Structure formats: C-alpha cells, structure tokens
Amino acid sequence: MIFEWKNTWKMKSTLTKYIILILTIVLSACTPDSESGLSGQLLFQDQPLAAAQVEIYLKADKDRSVQPFVVATTDAEGRYNISLPEGLYFVIGKKRESTNDNRTRMLMAESPANPHQVAEGMTQVATFNLREMGREGLPMADASTGVSGQITHKGEPVARAFVYIYTETETGLIGPSYGEAVQTDQDGRFTINLPAGQYSLVARKRADGGRSGVLSPGDLNAQYPANPVEVRSGERLHLGDFHLTGVDAEVYARRQAEGVFTKTDTMLHGQVIDADGQPVSKVYVFAYLDSRMVGKPVYMSVPTAADGEFELYLSSGGTYYVGARSAFGGPLEPGEWVGTFDAQPDHSITVVRGAKDDLGQITVREFW
Amino acid sequence: MRLFLCIILAMFWSIPAAALVVDKDTLWTGEQSFSEDVRVLPGVTLTIAPGSVVRFTDARLEIAGQLVANNVEFSGENWDGLILKGSDAATQLSDCIIKGAATGILVQGGAPILERLTLSGNKVGIALRGKAAGRVANCRFIANRKVGLFLKDDSTTAVVDCYFAENSRYGAYLYHARPQAFQGNTFVNNATGLMIAYHGTDPEVNDNRFEKNDIAIQVDRAARPVLRNNLLRDNQTGFHIYRRSDPLLTGNRIEGNVVGLLVAYSSYPEIEGNDFVANQTALKLEFQSSAWEALRGAAARAGETSSRSAFGGQGKRSVSEDDRRARRLDGTVNAKGNWWGDVGTAELVNIGTAGNPSFIHDGRDQATFVDAGEDFPLDKVVHVPWSDVPFTESKP
Numbered sequence: 001m002i003f004e005w006k007n008t009w010k011m012k013s014t015l016t017k018y019i020i021l022i023l024t025i026v027l028s029a030c031t032p033d034s035e036s037g038l039s040g041q042l043l044f045q046d047q048p049l050a051a052a053q054v055e056i057y058l059k060a061d062k063d064r065s066v067q068p069f070v071v072a073t074t075d076a077e078g079r080y081n082i083s084l085p086e087g088l089y090f091v092i093g094k095k096r097e098s099t100n101d102n103r104t105r106m107l108m109a110e111s112p113a114n115p116h117q118v119a120e121g122m123t124q125v126a127t128f129n130l131r132e133m134g135r136e137g138l139p140m141a142d143a144s145t146g147v148s149g150q151i152t153h154k155g156e157p158v159a160r161a162f163v164y165i166y167t168e169t170e171t172g173l174i175g176p177s178y179g180e181a182v183q184t185d186q187d188g189r190f191t192i193n194l195p196a197g198q199y200s201l202v203a204r205k206r207a208d209g210g211r212s213g214v215l216s217p218g219d220l221n222a223q224y225p226a227n228p229v230e231v232r233s234g235e236r237l238h239l240g241d242f243h244l245t246g247v248d249a250e251v252y253a254r255r256q257a258e259g260v261f262t263k264t265d266t267m268l269h270g271q272v273i274d275a276d277g278q279p280v281s282k283v284y285v286f287a288y289l290d291s292r293m294v295g296k297p298v299y300m301s302v303p304t305a306a307d308g309e310f311e312l313y314l315s316s317g318g319t320y321y322v323g324a325r326s327a328f329g330g331p332l333e334p335g336e337w338v339g340t341f342d343a344q345p346d347h348s349i350t351v352v353r354g355a356k357d358d359l360g361q362i363t364v365r366e367f368w
Numbered sequence: 369m370r371l372f373l374c375i376i377l378a379m380f381w382s383i384p385a386a387a388l389v390v391d392k393d394t395l396w397t398g399e400q401s402f403s404e405d406v407r408v409l410p411g412v413t414l415t416i417a418p419g420s421v422v423r424f425t426d427a428r429l430e431i432a433g434q435l436v437a438n439n440v441e442f443s444g445e446n447w448d449g450l451i452l453k454g455s456d457a458a459t460q461l462s463d464c465i466i467k468g469a470a471t472g473i474l475v476q477g478g479a480p481i482l483e484r485l486t487l488s489g490n491k492v493g494i495a496l497r498g499k500a501a502g503r504v505a506n507c508r509f510i511a512n513r514k515v516g517l518f519l520k521d522d523s524t525t526a527v528v529d530c531y532f533a534e535n536s537r538y539g540a541y542l543y544h545a546r547p548q549a550f551q552g553n554t555f556v557n558n559a560t561g562l563m564i565a566y567h568g569t570d571p572e573v574n575d576n577r578f579e580k581n582d583i584a585i586q587v588d589r590a591a592r593p594v595l596r597n598n599l600l601r602d603n604q605t606g607f608h609i610y611r612r613s614d615p616l617l618t619g620n621r622i623e624g625n626v627v628g629l630l631v632a633y634s635s636y637p638e639i640e641g642n643d644f645v646a647n648q649t650a651l652k653l654e655f656q657s658s659a660w661e662a663l664r665g666a667a668a669r670a671g672e673t674s675s676r677s678a679f680g681g682q683g684k685r686s687v688s689e690d691d692r693r694a695r696r697l698d699g700t701v702n703a704k705g706n707w708w709g710d711v712g713t714a715e716l717v718n719i720g721t722a723g724n725p726s727f728i729h730d731g732r733d734q735a736t737f738v739d740a741g742e743d744f745p746l747d748k749v750v751h752v753p754w755s756d757v758p759f760t761e762s763k764p
Contacts (some may be wrong), residue, residue, distance in 0.1 A: 207410055207432035208453040208476040210497065217389045218409045218432040218453075249389040249407070282470075306446070333520060333542050335492070335566065368537075368565075 019355065028358050036118050037084040040125030041077065042093040044107055048078030049130060052095035052107070056082060059090065068092075081122065081210045093130050105132050105195070112291040112319055112348070129318075131289075145231060147191040149239035150184075151203050157188025158244060161205035167190060168315055172262030173202050173223055175300055181211060196233040200224070203242055212329045214302075217252050220244035261302065266314040266351060270359035272304045272324050272339070279308025280364055283337050284328050287312060287320040291346055300328060317353035321346065324362045332367055339364030384509045390414055390433075396422065408433045413458070415612065416440045424448075434458040435480075441465040442472075454478040457502065461485060464495075471514075474527070475500045487512060493535075496545070497521040505529055509539060517557070519545035538563045541579070542571055542593075551575040555584065561603075562614075564591045567691055572596065577763075578603060584625070587613040587635075590692045592617075599763055600625060606647070609635040612665070612692050618640055621760040627652050631701055634661040636694055639703040643758045646709060650727040653747055655737055658697035660744040665694070700750045701730070707755040721752045 016358055038056070041048045055068035069089070070083045091111040099105055107130040116123055151158045164178040179199075184190045201224035206213060215221050222244045231237050272283045283304045286297035299320075301312040314320065322341035325332070339362050340347040351357055375564075390408040397417035403425045403697040407563040408414045413435035414741035416422065417497060421441045422429070428448035442450065442464065449469030452459055465488070466472035472490040473482065474672040487493030495515075496504075500523040509516030509532045516535040519525060523545045529552040532539030539558035543565055551574045555561030559706075560580040564571065567590035574596045578584035584603040587593060590612045597619040600606035609615060611633045618641040622628040628647035631637060632654040644650040669692060708716060712727050719725065724732040731746040738744075 210476075210498075216405075216430065217407045246409075308460075334541060335514065335518065 003194065008102075029088045033084065035122070036086060036120055037082045038089060038091065038116055038118060038124050038125050039081040039122045040091070040111075041079045041127045042074050043078060043127060043233070044095070044132075046129065048074075048076075049093070049095060049107070049284055050074055050076045050078055052078065052093055052130065054080045054082065055092045055094065056084065056092040057092065058087070063071055084118050086118050086120075088115045088117055091125055093117060093128070095130060104268055106245075107132055110290065111202050112289075113346070114291060114319075118319075139357070144234050145196055145236070146191065147199070147201070147229065147231060147237045147239055148189070148191040151188045151190065151205075151244060152241050153205075153244045153246075157184075157186075158203075158205050158220065159186045159188055159204055161188065161208060161244065162211055163190045163192065164202045164204070165194065166200040166202065167197070169200055169228070171299045173200055173227075174261055178202070179265070183211075195232055196231055196235075198228045198230050200227040201229065201239070203244055205244060210329075214241075215247050215252070217247050217249045220248045221247055261300075261313055264313045265354050266317060267356045268314065268320075268322065268349065268351065268359050269314040269356065270310060270341075271361050272308040272310060272337075273361050273363055275363060275365060278306065280307065280309065280326075280337055281306045283308070283310075283324050283326045283364060285310045285312045285362065287314060287322055287324065289318070289320065291321055291348070293321050293323055293340075293347065297328075314351060317351045317355070319348050319350045321348050322362070323347060324364050326364075334368045336367050337364040338367050396420055399423075401425070402427050402429075405430060408435065422516075431455055431459065435461065437461045437464050439463045441467075442469075443467045444469070447551045450480060451475060451476065452480050454498075455480040466490065466552040471495050475502070475523075478502065479525075482507060486510065487516065489513070492516075492518050494518070495520070496525045499523060500525050501548075502526075503528070507531070509533070511535065514538070515541050517541070519547060520544065521545070523547050526550075530554075531556075532561065533557050535559070541565070542569055544568050546571045549574075553577070554579075555711055556580055559583070560586050562586070563588065564593045565589050566591055569593065573598065577601075578606070586610060587615045587637075589613065591615070595620060597760070599623070599760075601629070605630050607630070607637075609637045611635065612669070612694065613637070614694075619759055620643065621763070622647060622650070630654060631656055634665050634694055636696060636701060639701070640705045641755075641759050643707045643710065643760045644709055644727070645758075645762075646711070647727065649729055650708060650725075651703060651749055651751075652710065652729040653701060653731070653749065655739070656701065656747045657737070657744040657758060658694075658699045658747055660739060661694050662697050663744075664739070699731075699745065699747050701747050703728075703749050703751050704753060705755055706751070707758045708751070713754065713756060714753055715753075725751060 052074045054072045056070040058069050072080050074080050093109055095107040109130045111125055111128055113126050151161045161184045162181050165180040165200045166173050166181045182190050182192050203222055205220040207218045272280045274280050281304050285301040287299040288297050299314050301310045304310045324339045326337040341359055341362050370493045388406045393413045395415045397420055403593045405427050407430045410432045413437050416437040418439035424444035424447035426446050430451045432453045447469050449471045451474045453476050455478040457479050462483045462707045465486045467489045469490045471492040472487040473494045477498035482504045483506055485507040491513045493509045493516045493680040495518040497520040503526045505528045511534045513536050515538045516532045517540040520543045526549040527547050528549055532555045535558045537559050539561045541554045541563045554577045556579050558581045560583040561578045562585045569591040570593055572594045576598045578600045579602050581603045583605045584600040586608040588610045589668045592614050594616045599621045601623045603625045605621045605627045607629045609631045613635045615637050617637055617639045620642045623645040625647045628650045630645050630652050728749050731748040734746050736743040736745055
C-alpha cells in the first residue's frame with residue numbers, strides 16, 4: 001500500500017512538474033522577446049552606490065562628442081537594468097554628491113570591460129567601483145578654486161618648468177601617478193584650477209625640457225615644503241615662491257642604487273623578453289586602470305636591466321591593465337619595443353593589497 | 369678663447385673612473401675609461417682633445433652643457449652612447465668615431481653640429497628628436513644594427529653629404545621629420561636605404577644616390593614626400609611606394625634595378641619627369657586597386673584610426689581617414705611624361721599608345737588579384753604621353 005501510495009504521489013508529482021514546466025514555457029513566451037540590455041551594479045569604495053547616474057554611449061571616449069544614448073539611475077543597492085537594442089555600448093558611472101564636510105565631489109569611472117556587446121537577453125556588466133575625481137584620478141578643474149605660485153632657482157624665475165599635482169603620496173611623489181601637470185610661463189609663474197581638496201605639489205625642470213623621465217644631475221627638482229596643501233572651495237591659494245634645487249649627484253647615485261620609485265608592499269614582478277625568449281633591457285612596465293590602456297598610466301617600473309626583470313610597485317590593490325614599452329609618454333614610435341601582459345585577453349590582473357604577484361614573462365616586439 | 373680649463377686630466381693610459389659630474393669647464397686628453405655615467409651640467413663645456421680615446425662600460429656621456437670633440441674615438445661595452453640635451457651650435461663634434469653603443473649620439477632638442485663622424489656597430493647611429501635642428505654633414509653610417517640615422521619629432525636637422533652602408537635595417541629613417549635639407553647623401557648595401565614613413569612625414573629628398581640596396585627608398589603609411597633628382601641604381605627595388613603613400617617623384621634616374629618602382633596597396637604617387645633606364649621591370653603594381661581601395665581601404669585602416677593606445681599598435685598622432693583617403697580613384701596610376709630609356713622608347717614607338725609595354729607590370733598583365741576570397745582588378749599605369757628625351761644625365 002505504501003508502495004502504491006508512493007507511486008501515486010510520484011505520478012502526481014511528475015504531472016505537477018510537467019504542468020509547471022509547460023506554464024513556465026507559456027509564460028516566458030508571453031514576455032517581450034525584445035528584452036535585451038545591460039544590467040549591473042556600481043560601487044564606491046566597495047559599497048553599493050545608490051542614485052548614481054549610468055550613462056550609455058555608442059562610441060568610445062575619443063569620439064564621444066554627443067549626449068549619452070541612454071541614462072539611468074542606480075537603485076538603493078546600486079543596481080541598474082537598462083533595456084537596449086542589440087549593439088555595442090560603452091558604460092560610464094557618475095555621481096556628484098556633497099560630503100559630510102560640505103565638499104562637492106565627483107565620482108566617476110568607465111566600465112573596465114567596455115565596450116559591452118548586447119545581443120539577446122540582458123548582458124551582465126561586471127561590477128565596478130567609481131573613483132573620486134581629483135583624488136584618485138585627474139582633477140576636475142574648478143575655475144574659482146586652485147593654486148598659483150612662482151617657480152624659482154637661485155632667486156631667478158624658472159620658465160617652462162613643470163608643476164605636478166599628486167593626490168596620493170604612497171609612491172613618494174614620483175612617477176606618473178600625478179593627477180595634473182602644468183608648465184610655468186616665461187616668468188616662472190603657474191596657475192592650476194583644482195577642485196577643493198588636499199594636494200601635494202612637486203616641480204621639476206629637466207635639461208632636455210621633457211615632462212617625464214628619470215631626473216639626473218643638471219635637472220632641477222623640489223617638493224613644495226608645505227605639502228600637503230589644503231585647497232578650499234572658491235579659494236585661490238597663493239603659494240608664493242617655490243624654490244627648485246639642482247639634482248645632487250650623490251643623491252642621484254644613491255637613489256639609483258636604492259631604486260627610483262618608493263617600494264610599497266603591493267608589487268608586480270616578472271621578466272620582459274623578445275619573441276626569441278631573450279631578455280630585453282631598458283623596457284618600462286606600466287599599470288593602467290583604464291582597460292583601453294590609453295593616456296597616462298598610474299604606475300610604472302624603472303627600466304628593465306639586462307636580465308629583463310622588472311618590479312612594478314602599486315599603492316593599492318585593484319584591477320590593473322599591464323603593458324610594457326621602451327619609452328614613456330606619447331604614442332608609439334618606430335624602433336620602440338612594445339608588448340602587453342597576456343595571461344588575460346584584456347591584459348588585466350587583479351591585485352590584492354599587500355600581495356607580490358609574479359606576472360611571468362611579458363613578450364615585446366619591435367615596432368617599425 | 370674664453371674656455372676655462374679648470375680640470376685637466378692628462379692621462380696617457382687607461383684607468384677606470386668613478387661616476388662623474390662635470391660642473392666646471394673641463395678638458396680631457398689621452399685615454400679615458402668610465403664605468404659609470406658622466407654628466408656635463410648646463411653651462412659647462414667639456415672639451416676632448418684630438419687623438420683622445422674614451423671608453424664606457426655600462427655607462428653613457430650625457431651633455432646638458434656643451435661638448436667640443438675633434439678626432440676622438442668613443443667606444444665601449446654595453447654603453448648607451450652620447451646624449452646631447454638641448455645642445456646649441458656650441459656643441460660640435462667632428463672627425464670622431466662612435467661605435468658599439470645603443471644609440472651612438474642621441475640628440476634631444478637643440479642644434480648641435482655633427483661633421484665627418486663615423487658611426488659604426490651601434491644599434492642606432494644617430495637619433496635626432498625633440499625638434500632638433502643643427503646639421504649632420506659628411507658623416508659615415510656603417511653597419512649599424514638597426515638604423516644609421518633616425519630623425520623624429522619634427523626635427524629639422526640638415527643631413528647632407530653623408531654615407532650610409534650596410535646598415536641592417538635602415539640607412540636612414542624619417543619619421544615626422546622634415547630636414548632643412550636632405551641631399552648629397554649616398555646609400556649603399558643597406559636593407560632599406562631610406563625609409564620615409566607615416567602620415568605627416570613630408571620631407572624633400574633631393575640629389576641623393578642609392579646603389580645596391582635591397583630597397584633604395586621606401587615610402588610607407590601615408591607619407592607624402594617629394595623625391596627629386598635622386599639616382600637609384602642597381603638596387604633590388606628602387607622606389608617602394610607602399611600603403612596609401614602619395615609621394616611626388618620627379619627628376620629621378622632609376623637605372624639597372626630589378627624593379628625600378630613598385631607601387632602597392634592603394635598608393636597613388638605622381639610620377640613625372642623621371643628616367644627609367646635598363647631596369648628588369650621599370651614599374652610594377654602589386655595589390656593595387658582603386659576598386660579595393662573604394663570598397664575596403666577605409667575599413668582596413670579603421671582599426672588604426674580608432675585606437676589611441678600605444679598598446680593598440682598605432683603610430684604617432686591621430687590620423688583621420690580623411691587625411692589618408694585617396695583623392696582620385698579611377699583605376700589608374702599616373703606615370704605620364706617619363707623617359708623609359710632608349711630600348712623602352714623604341715618599344716613604345718613600336719607598340720603605339722594603346723600597346724602594353726613589357727617593362728610595366730599592371731592590370732594589362734595581371735587582370736586581378738585576390739583579397740579575402742574576392743577578385744579585385746589591378747590598376748593600370750598611364751604612361752602616355754611619354755618623353756622622347758631623358759631628363760637626367762648618366763652618372764658614373
């Protein structure tokens with residue numbers, strides 16, 4: 001009896017499953033089949049970001065001279081769900097908000113996985129963090145707020161010197177992690193528009209007139225003695241004279257021996273080789289936050305030595321896009337070595353703060 | 369002479385030297401050896417006496433001031449070379465030998481005078497960048513491992529009466545540079561004698577001689593130079609006009625080459641007033657089709673124009689498709705008004721204006737080529753009218 005009851009129950013259960021399945025198919029067939037689009041979640045400092053703006057563009061940054069194709073707003077969980085026809089889209093998250101200290105800040109980031117292909121159904125965009133502009137990226141200029149001053153050396157104004165604005169100090173105010181750089185005028189004067197915030201300033205004048213590159217004796221250099229400076233909204237902070245000193249040969253030699261960049265506890269290392277597997281010297285390794293790997297990298301290594309080995313120090317964890325070049329600054333030129341970290345198709349690696357990750361070998365080729 | 373010779377190092381034998389910053393006017397004589405970088409500070413002049421020999425090991429000589437060197441040999445092991453940072457005409461190197469460096473002389477801006485130098489066995493003989501000016505004259509670039517002379521970054525340095533031989537990749541490479549003069553130079557036995565590449569590289573190259581190179585002159589990637597009065601003789605390929613390049617070729621003597629002029633991949637040069645003499649093939653078209661260009665040219669270049677990243681492989685500067693678009697796509701390459709040599713002219717007279725000259729390879733010899741499974745018509749060369757008389761004189 002029990003057996004029969006069980007068997008009857010099993011039959012009923014099976015029948016119920018079929019009915020549910022058929023209903024599911026019928027109901028799903030009733031939903032619009034044009035429901036395609038993008039969904040995802042925005043974060044800030046790893047927390048869901050509500051009421052943020054999600055902008056959908058049809059073109060990459062270079063060509064983005066038009067209004068967004070679609071704009072949506074994240075819900076209380078930072079989530080968004082945007083219906084879109086099939087196509088290729090670029091996703092940007094933005095939020096302008098006031099902080100507890102009445103400071104207005106702009107949060108922004110592009111989806112690291114841009115562009116996104118939308119076909120049938122909803123395409124999931126990987127969750128990404130927005131960054132505060134002016135603190136973690138390029139400052140958003142505010143015409144009424146900023147700093148000004150004059151660069152001098154031995155009492156004389158220094159024309160065409162570069163003044164760099166750093167928003168983070170972990171890497172020792174060295175390298176490409178600066179947010180802004182301006183050149184002084186013929187009288188050595190400079191003016192930089194900035195959003196309110198705290199900044200560290202460095203000024204440099206290279207003998208060859210360059211904006212970037214390792215300083216050597218004969219170049220002029222100084223950190224602003226009152227670093228960091230606090231810039232308040234609506235305030236134009238006059239820094240006065242900012243005195244440069246010549247790069248000291250002994251300091252230079254010691255720095256070369258110790259390593260140009262400040263060593264942090266988060267680091268990528270590996271080896272740069274050519275197509276024949278031979279180590280390539282004098283190649284820099286760069287880390288970008290932008291998946292397109294355009295513009296200024298956030299971190300760079302010193303050039304590889306004869307063994308091709310490199311160490312790339314980072315100030316924090318995150319997802320970085322890694323490439324290698326024998327020159328820095330400016331687009332690729334004939335005669336350069338160039339290559340990318342290729343363990344992932346998008347050249348990315350996700351780093352945990354405090355970790356030292358081995359990237360293995362990065363293969364470079366000569367570009368002509 | 370207002371030179372202050374504050375430190376005189378009169379050495380007659382080689383001794384290793386430590387890291388050195390030259391902060392006073394200095395004279396070197398005899399044999400010098402350095403295993404660490406030497407830097408000459410701004411406002412300071414380093415003079416190296418004739419007959420001196422200077423060697424570097426894992427090091428470089430960096431001049432932010434001035435360097436005066438006559439009849440000096442610079443060499444070393446794993447050494448970077450001489451770096452001239454913003455040096456003006458007070459920096460003069462003459463009759464020196466620079467060998468075995470990564471870059472024999474790297475000029476970063478300024479206007480130094482470099483005369484009668486021999487650059488050999490370097491990876492790059494001389495690189496001029498950062499809007500360098502000045503003059504490179506009567507120099508010899510021999511067997512450098514990559515490039516004899518590299519001009520970049522809007523440099524305008526005059527290059528005259530130099531000799532380029534057996535450089536592994538390029539005798540000279542012009543990249544976004546427009547020399548005040550590029551003439552009187554001789555290129556022999558280089559893989560490519562002269563490379564002129566990328567949109568925006570539009571120099572005038574006049575009165576040079578190219579002999580026994582694999583390629584005498586290559587014009588590539590939408591460059592538009594003027595190539596005038598050059599002699600191209602006994603090369604595998606004389607002119608190689610490649611990838612949407614539209615140079616003007618006029619007054620050149622193209623003689624005894626396997627292929628005198630090779631035009632490929634949607635390039636539309638203007639070819640007029642040249643002499644083609646005793647080449648196996650005077651003019652050859654290869655993968656050259658107005659139909660292909662109209663259908664696929666822009667798309668084939670789209671990847672390059674849309675990328676701004678060094679890691680995307682694009683060359684310097686953003687170039688729009690309109691910059692590189694072919695202005696005339698009528699299925700022809702214009703080569704009117706050239707002289708095709710005595711033999712060629714006799715053939716033209718014989719076959720008439722509608723004939724198919726044996727010394728031109730074009731759509732009359734090969735109707736189509738295949739790209740991605742599709743046939744495209746090969747362009748035709750317009751050679752009528754031709755000149756009955758030469759424009760140039762035979763040279764020894």
